[in-house]
Amino acid sequence: MAIIRTENLSRVYRENSIEVKALTDVNLQIQRGDFAVLAGPSGSGKTTLLNMLGALDRPTSGRAWLDGHEITSLSKMDRSRLRRDHIGFIFQFYNLIPVLTAYENAEFVLLLQGVSHHDRETKVSELLKKVGLSGLEHRKPHELSGGQQQRVAIARALASSPSVVLADEPTANLDSQTEQGLLDLMEQLNRDLGTTFLFSSHDPEVIDRARRLIVLRDGVVVSDTRRD
Amino acid sequence: MIARLAARNLRRHFRRTLITTIGIALGTALSLFSIGLGDGGHLQMIENGVRIGQGHLTVQMDSYLESPSTAKFLPDPEPFLAVLENHPGVRSVFPRIRGEGMLATAYAAEGVQFQGIDPSRRGEADLFRDSIAEGDFLSASDGAHIFLGQKLAQRLKVKVGRKTVLTFQDSAGEITSTLLRVSGIFRSGSSAIDGTICLVPIGTLQRALGMGQGVTSLAIYLENPFAQEAVYRQLERSLPGGSAGLYHWQTLQPDLRDYVVLDDVFGYLIYAIILFILAIGVLNTVLMSVMERKREIGILTAIGMGGGAVLRMVLLETALITLIGIAGGLVLGLAVNWYFSVHGLDLTSFSTEGWDLAGTVIDPIMRSKLRPHRVFQLCTAVFLLSVTMGIYPAVKASRTEPVEAMEKP
Numbered sequence: 001m002a003i004i005r006t007e008n009l010s011r012v013y014r015e016n017s018i019e020v021k022a023l024t025d026v027n028l029q030i031q032r033g034d035f036a037v038l039a040g041p042s043g044s045g046k047t048t049l050l051n052m053l054g055a056l057d058r059p060t061s062g063r064a065w066l067d068g069h070e071i072t073s074l075s076k077m078d079r080s081r082l083r084r085d086h087i088g089f090i091f092q093f094y095n096l097i098p099v100l101t102a103y104e105n106a107e108f109v110l111l112l113q114g115v116s117h118h119d120r121e122t123k124v125s126e127l128l129k130k131v132g133l134s135g136l137e138h139r140k141p142h143e144l145s146g147g148q149q150q151r152v153a154i155a156r157a158l159a160s161s162p163s164v165v166l167a168d169e170p171t172a173n174l175d176s177q178t179e180q181g182l183l184d185l186m187e188q189l190n191r192d193l194g195t196t197f198l199f200s201s202h203d204p205e206v207i208d209r210a211r212r213l214i215v216l217r218d219g220v221v222v223s224d225t226r227r228d
Numbered sequence: 229m230i231a232r233l234a235a236r237n238l239r240r241h242f243r244r245t246l247i248t249t250i251g252i253a254l255g256t257a258l259s260l261f262s263i264g265l266g267d268g269g270h271l272q273m274i275e276n277g278v279r280i281g282q283g284h285l286t287v288q289m290d291s292y293l294e295s296p297s298t299a300k301f302l303p304d305p306e307p308f309l310a311v312l313e314n315h316p317g318v319r320s321v322f323p324r325i326r327g328e329g330m331l332a333t334a335y336a337a338e339g340v341q342f343q344g345i346d347p348s349r350r351g352e353a354d355l356f357r358d359s360i361a362e363g364d365f366l367s368a369s370d371g372a373h374i375f376l377g378q379k380l381a382q383r384l385k386v387k388v389g390r391k392t393v394l395t396f397q398d399s400a401g402e403i404t405s406t407l408l409r410v411s412g413i414f415r416s417g418s419s420a421i422d423g424t425i426c427l428v429p430i431g432t433l434q435r436a437l438g439m440g441q442g443v444t445s446l447a448i449y450l451e452n453p454f455a456q457e458a459v460y461r462q463l464e465r466s467l468p469g470g471s472a473g474l475y476h477w478q479t480l481q482p483d484l485r486d487y488v489v490l491d492d493v494f495g496y497l498i499y500a501i502i503l504f505i506l507a508i509g510v511l512n513t514v515l516m517s518v519m520e521r522k523r524e525i526g527i528l529t530a531i532g533m534g535g536g537a538v539l540r541m542v543l544l545e546t547a548l549i550t551l552i553g554i555a556g557g558l559v560l561g562l563a564v565n566w567y568f569s570v571h572g573l574d575l576t577s578f579s580t581e582g583w584d585l586a587g588t589v590i591d592p593i594m595r596s597k598l599r600p601h602r603v604f605q606l607c608t609a610v611f612l613l614s615v616t617m618g619i620y621p622a623v624k625a626s627r628t629e630p631v632e633a634m635e636k637p
Binding site: 051054056076077080081083085089091095096097098099100104107108109111112113156 | 229232233236237239240523524527528529530531532533534535537630631634
């Protein structure tokens with residue numbers, strides 16, 4: 001069953017009078033439980049596609065659905081709610097809130113959802129343990145290594161039990177050992193929790209781990225290979 | 229969580245927050261000091277004005293207001309005194325006769341404003357009683373004595389114990405004179421008062437004017453000058469009707485009223501400038517903070533924080549910084565006001581006796597008087613203005629588009 005579906009999704013950027021086609025008629029279906037990678041060189045449209053699927057940006061034309069919701073027709077507020085309740089984000093630069101501790105960063109979305117204190121505590125402690133950050137809960141992002149920060153970001157992305165985790169080059173700033181550890185972790189979470197992961201990456205290590213590889217070039221899907 | 233985020237965001241740029249907070253605190257304290265001193269000064273002026281004049285409230289014939297004359301007198305003040313003397317909020321009531329005449333000695337003659345007072349009444353003419361330069365105050369309500377200002381005495385070349393002749397129109401319009409001996413000389417600090425006013429026992433004037441027990445006015449002094457309007461309304465209902473009316477000092481001393489109002493207007497203008505500068509400081513701090521955190525706000529919105537929550541967070545930061553500033557300003561402002569209410573602001577190096585203005589005397593030692601509702605007004609104004617200034621950065625932040633805000637650093 002498709003958790004993400006797109007129909008002729010296109011995005012055109014206009015700068016001055018120049019038009020740049022970032023995505024052209026992308027038709028895609030991501031199945032629930034997928035561990036998929038969007039690969040392609042820089043400028044191929046990976047991040048643009050993730051932004052569309054993550055309801056962070058609007059397409060110029062075409063439509064997209066996530067977990068049954070048509071993202072492209074939602075209001076700003078509804079897109080915000082959709083992101084909060086259905087999508088987990090992992091970014092290349094971790095993007096943690098610097099004034100919050102690791103625990104608070106992971107807890108934040110649950111607070112926005114209005115989850116009770118007890119349930120938050122249980123969930124966040126469990127997640128931080130799962131990502132290997134037990135004992136570091138009260139550290140602020142600047143007191144953590146890059147790998148540890150990205151683990152916090154993974155915990156934050158998973159805290160709301162999202163339908164899908166969208167990860168934009170999540171290992172681009174990590175050394176290879178940390179990268180392997182994180183990929184192991186995400187694979188494990190995908191297996192254990194059944195969470196759908198969609199990455200964008202041009203890193204061979206990440207591409208190797210993917211069970212589905214979607215290659216983009218100049219905004220067009222040029223191949224879509226399943227490796228189950 | 230929004231409150232925690234807001235508080236930590238303020239702490240993140242501690243120095244900037246501190247500078248803004250100190251700015252708000254100093255502005256608030258400065259305004260409180262200015263309000264306290266202004267209100268204290270006005271109160272002193274009004275109190276001196278009503279002591280020299282006809283009280284906080286005055287009963288007099290309605291026609292007296294248009295053209296003052298000793299012919300327009302209350303023939304029987306007793307029914308009024310019966311109501312006034314036991315009325316709650318009334319501190320004292322003084323029957324008086326006011327008029328204009330000519331005071332002459334063997335050497336000179338001067339136009340004067342004479343006041344017939346009852347020296348046996350406690351507290352009557354205490355401003356003059358407290359300013360005796362030579363001799364004694366009037367001692368009997370029907371003695372042939374006069375108590376006059378130093379400047380007037382100098383012009384008339386008269387000393388204590390010497391004779392003067394007061395000439396005036398009696399209640400029937402006839403010119404009449406009475407011989408009065410100088411009992412004492414006062415120095416109020418106001419050359420206008422010291423050069424024109426003289427006090428005479430009321431009984432002496434009643435006899436000379438042929439008005440029986442009549443008086444031209446009943447000067448009413450209140451326990452609490454700020455309760456004037458409430459007492460006025462009560463008295464208006466209780467006093468006998470007829471051709472006599474009850475008047476505020478503001479009606480009888482329009483120069484003083486206008487001066488106080490005008491001074492208040494300038495005061496408000498100064499507070500507005502101070503508050504505007506404060507508000508600009510707050511706007512600058514909050515706007516900078518929002519612009520610096522563009523990426524962070526982008527992340528917050530990306531992970532599902534709604535525009536409303538972002539707006540509340542920024543407004544809460546503004547409110548917090550303002551409240552801390554106001555609290556600091558209150559502590560400082562109240563302490564400074566307390567000091568100046570006890571010790572006063574000593575301006576004797578500019579004038580030892582004070583200044584006369586608008587028919588009153590400004591004391592050279594000005595005492596602060598800060599009333600709770602004025603503190604509340606100022607703090608509310610500072611808070612509302614600052615939070616209003618926070619609306620623009622808050623709206624700007626709430627409209628953050630995550631993709632734009634999170635562009636690669």
